[in-house]
Amino acid sequence: MISLRDLSKTFETGEGTLEVLKDINLDIRKGEIFGIIGLSGAGKSTLVRCINFLEKPTSGEVIFDGMYMSELSSRELLKVRQSMGMVFQSFNLLQQRTALKNVCYPMEIASVPKEEARKRAVELLELVGLGDKLNAYPSQLSGGQKQRVAIARALATKPKVLLCDEITSALDPNTTRSILELLQSINRTLGVTILIITHEMEVIEQICHRVAVINGGRIVETGEVREVFLRPRSETAKQLILPKGHEINHMTGKRCLRIIFDGNSAFEPIISNMTLECRAVVNILYANTKSIEGKAYGEMLLQLPEDEISVNRILAYLDDKGIYYKEEERNV
Amino acid sequence: MFDRGMLELLGKGIFETLYMTIASTALAYVFGLPLGVLLCVTDNNGVYPIPAVNKLLGFIINFLRSVPFLILLVFILPLTRAIVGTTIGSTATIVPLVVAASPFVARMVESSLKEVDSGVIEAAQSMGSSTFQIIYKVLIPEAKPSLIIGAAIAITTILGHSAMAGFVGGGGLGTIAVNYGYYRYQRDVMAVTVILLVIIVQIFQEIGMRIARHSDKRIR
Numbered sequence: 001m002i003s004l005r006d007l008s009k010t011f012e013t014g015e016g017t018l019e020v021l022k023d024i025n026l027d028i029r030k031g032e033i034f035g036i037i038g039l040s041g042a043g044k045s046t047l048v049r050c051i052n053f054l055e056k057p058t059s060g061e062v063i064f065d066g067m068y069m070s071e072l073s074s075r076e077l078l079k080v081r082q083s084m085g086m087v088f089q090s091f092n093l094l095q096q097r098t099a100l101k102n103v104c105y106p107m108e109i110a111s112v113p114k115e116e117a118r119k120r121a122v123e124l125l126e127l128v129g130l131g132d133k134l135n136a137y138p139s140q141l142s143g144g145q146k147q148r149v150a151i152a153r154a155l156a157t158k159p160k161v162l163l164c165d166e167i168t169s170a171l172d173p174n175t176t177r178s179i180l181e182l183l184q185s186i187n188r189t190l191g192v193t194i195l196i197i198t199h200e201m202e203v204i205e206q207i208c209h210r211v212a213v214i215n216g217g218r219i220v221e222t223g224e225v226r227e228v229f230l231r232p233r234s235e236t237a238k239q240l241i242l243p244k245g246h247e248i249n250h251m252t253g254k255r256c257l258r259i260i261f262d263g264n265s266a267f268e269p270i271i272s273n274m275t276l277e278c279r280a281v282v283n284i285l286y287a288n289t290k291s292i293e294g295k296a297y298g299e300m301l302l303q304l305p306e307d308e309i310s311v312n313r314i315l316a317y318l319d320d321k322g323i324y325y326k327e328e329e330r331n332v
Numbered sequence: 333m334f335d336r337g338m339l340e341l342l343g344k345g346i347f348e349t350l351y352m353t354i355a356s357t358a359l360a361y362v363f364g365l366p367l368g369v370l371l372c373v374t375d376n377n378g379v380y381p382i383p384a385v386n387k388l389l390g391f392i393i394n395f396l397r398s399v400p401f402l403i404l405l406v407f408i409l410p411l412t413r414a415i416v417g418t419t420i421g422s423t424a425t426i427v428p429l430v431v432a433a434s435p436f437v438a439r440m441v442e443s444s445l446k447e448v449d450s451g452v453i454e455a456a457q458s459m460g461s462s463t464f465q466i467i468y469k470v471l472i473p474e475a476k477p478s479l480i481i482g483a484a485i486a487i488t489t490i491l492g493h494s495a496m497a498g499f500v501g502g503g504g505l506g507t508i509a510v511n512y513g514y515y516r517y518q519r520d521v522m523a524v525t526v527i528l529l530v531i532i533v534q535i536f537q538e539i540g541m542r543i544a545r546h547s548d549k550r551i552r
Contacts, residue, residue, distance in 0.1 A: 096474050096477075105459065
């Protein structure tokens with residue numbers, strides 16, 4: 001659906017050239033929800049703007065639905081943008097227009113007949129759960145409601161892809177969840193390909209199928225969300241996924257074990273059984289379980305007992321149960 | 333002293349002042365609004381940056397704005413005569429008023445349009461809006477309350493200038509104030525014209541603010 005080939009973007013600033021994106025290669029498949037995660041300043045927002053050419057890439061290609069974006073005339077580009085919806089962190093609704101008129105806006109641009117546009121706008125607002133707010137102005141809506149209007153607006157011209165730039169960053173956790181659920185159902189029912197830019201792991205976890213990790217303007221890791229979560233390879237991914245925080249620092253044991261649950265065993269009382277069977281106590285330093293694509297995954301950091309025999313028993317037990325683990329130095 | 337004749341004179345003065353002010357403001361917007369849009373759009377951070385045009389336009393506008401109104405008025409007398417046929421009276425005063433006010437209006441419009449959230453403009457661009465569509469569907473409607481407040485400021489400024497034109501026979505309340513207050517030392521007449529001017533300014537300002545407040549959907 002969208003392919004990026006050796007995409008680079010530099011900005012000329014007063015102090016010289018700023019390389020924001022370097023040799024980005026990505027393929028976003030039709031119908032998937034693809035996440036791009038990175039810390040702030042990684043170039044995420046520039047990347048998404050390069051896709052619809054709000055920012056013109058310095059070199060490289062953006063291929064959207066078989067079209068080379070750089071070869072389009074400015075007129076054709078405007079037309080193509082109508083098949084790419086975009087949603088923003090700060091909603092960016094027209095303040096002087098009602099919700100209904102906001103959703104009508106892209107259809108005015110696409111010269112959809114007025115009556116038809118109105119009808120579709122009403123349907124879309126009902127789809128996003130705002131059927132009773134048609135004539136409300138943005139200032140009368142909450143953050144979550146504004147984002148729903150923005151999503152409805154982005155869907156108005158029946159786009160093939162929805163570009164989402166940090167769309168939940170200004171929202172509280174509950175609203176974030178409901179907005180993500182909305183995106184997921186849009187993806188399922190309308191088959192729209194969704195690209196999500198975020199710095200929040202939860203967003204990726206909750207709805208993305210595949211993820212790319214970006215750091216310093218480069219893609220450092222790409223893969224299925226599950227893979228990246230279970231075995232993050234890049235430093236950035238580890239930083240984002242494994243919160244090896246201060247809570248581990250002040251513990252006193254010597255050897256630690258990171259146990260990773262892979263969806264089958266998360267609800268088995270593994271640790272409990274292990275301590276009973278091995279007759280050894282462990283200290284749980286950190287535990288985190290998540291639901292990814294409806295399956296449970298988790299990881300747990302255990303502080304091992306001091307005597308070698310108990311440790312070996314524990315390792316044997318885990319091997320026996322086929323649980324993925326690795327021993328870690330407790331230096332963070 | 334405020335006999336029938338004087339009252340009629342004042343009535344005529346009010347009418348002429350309103351005529352000059354409103355006509356000049358309208359014409360100043362005919363020129364100033366597109367100029368302001370052009371200033372905003374061609375800016376480096378604008379929707380359609382053309383730095384050369386922006387700089388040139390900015391220079392001309394600054395030049396016109398830095399000439400004091402009375403000097404401008406005298407300076408363009410030939411132009412006034414060419415357009416209106418005379419240099420005296422309220423219709424003739426409209427010419428220098430428009431010349432002086434258009435650049436002012438352009439700057440007011442520019443600053444109003446620049447208040448529009450760049451995110452909203454970006455959103456409009458992401459939906460495939462052309463530059464022209466962004467101007468008349470996003471910039472102007474979104475800046476409407478601010479544009480109306482700007483218009484109220486412009487109209488009161490123009491009113492002040494129109495009174496100044498009284499010194500060179502521009503007509504309206506300004507001429508009455510100069511003729512009676514300055515040349516004949518009738519301070520009471522001058523005081524009345526000043527009060528009338530103040531009232532007119534207040535009315536324009538208040539109406540402008542009310543319309544602006546009413547049209548703004550951000551505060552409810």
